[in-house]
Amino acid sequence: GESVGLHLPTLSVQEGDNSIINCAYSNSASDYFIWYKQESGKGPQFIIDIRSNMDKRQGQRVTVLLNKTVKHLSLQIAATQPGDSAVYFCAATGGGNKLTFGTGTQLKVEL
Amino acid sequence: EADIYQTPRYLVIGTGKKITLECSQTMGHDKMYWYQQDPGMELHLIHYSYGVNSTEKGDLSSESTVSRIRTEHFPLTLESARPSHTSQYLCASRAVTDYEQYFGPGTRLTVT
Numbered sequence: 507g508e509s510v511g512l513h514l515p516t517l518s519v520q521e522g523d524n525s526i527i528n529c530a531y532s533n534s535a536s537d538y539f540i541w542y543k544q545e546s547g548k549g550p551q552f553i554i555d556i557r558s559n560m561d562k563r564q565g566q567r568v569t570v571l572l573n574k575t576v577k578h579l580s581l582q583i584a585a586t587q588p589g590d591s592a593v594y595f596c597a598a599t600g601g602g603n604k605l606t607f608g609t610g611t612q613l614k615v616e617l
Numbered sequence: 618e619a620d621i622y623q624t625p626r627y628l629v630i631g632t633g634k635k636i637t638l639e640c641s642q643t644m645g646h647d648k649m650y651w652y653q654q655d656p657g658m659e660l661h662l663i664h665y666s667y668g669v670n671s672t673e674k675g676d677l678s679s680e681s682t683v684s685r686i687r688t689e690h691f692p693l694t695l696e697s698a699r700p701s702h703t704s705q706y707l708c709a710s711r712a713v714t715d716y717e718q719y720f721g722p723g724t725r726l727t728v729t
Contacts, residue, residue: 515657538716540716540717542720547722547723548722548723549623549707549709549720549721549722549723550660550707550720551720552717552719555716555717593657595659595660599716604662604665604675604676605662605716605718606676607652607659607660607661608659609658609659610657610658610659612657
């Protein structure tokens with residue numbers, strides 16, 4: 507089955523620096539990937555997604571990179587702000603188009 | 618902001634009680650999901666539905682049950698709550714044509 511993992515449980519960055527959160531997935535048949543942000547006491551919120559026919563996708567201050575060869579994706583946040591502090595999850599499609607979520611990475615922004 | 622709602626937001630209940638967690642969405646989404654999440658941990662799919670009268674068990678074994686009588690409503694029921702059920706329960710929905718799932722705010726359940 508699908509397993510999705512994040513490389514680091516906690517990431518601390520200085521305000522204004524760029525953040526990179528990494529994620530590995532196991533199912534080579536996964537064709538859709540999504541990043542969610544979850545603030546304390548709230549449900550996950552969509553950040554950005556990417557399909558397997560793409561290597562890179564950019565949003566507002568965020569970029570997702572997909573490397574299908576090594577089954578790895580990353581989320582880059584430019585000019586990290588205190589409001590970016592949250593837990594970030596990656597997810598990938600598995601069997602039956604369901605999403606499999608990885609363990610979260612806690613992003614802490616230091617002033 | 619997504620139009621998906623969960624009630625109650627917080628619930629403390631004694632062992633053996635029957636509880637129903639409510640989830641409603643106003644987006645007309647056919648697909649709905651229930652996840653269980655321990656603090657800071659990954660989301661585990663416990664139930665899903667692809668439409669009215671369709672319900673399936675998810676990847677994580679759960680003693681809960683669900684029903685889908687109306688498109689917008691997907692309640693989850695625990696017949697007899699136990700301390701091991703203490704967790705956060707997240708409801709989500711999506712359109713058939715889209716992979717993105719929209720999440721509700723969650724219900725934090727504590728069973729004493």
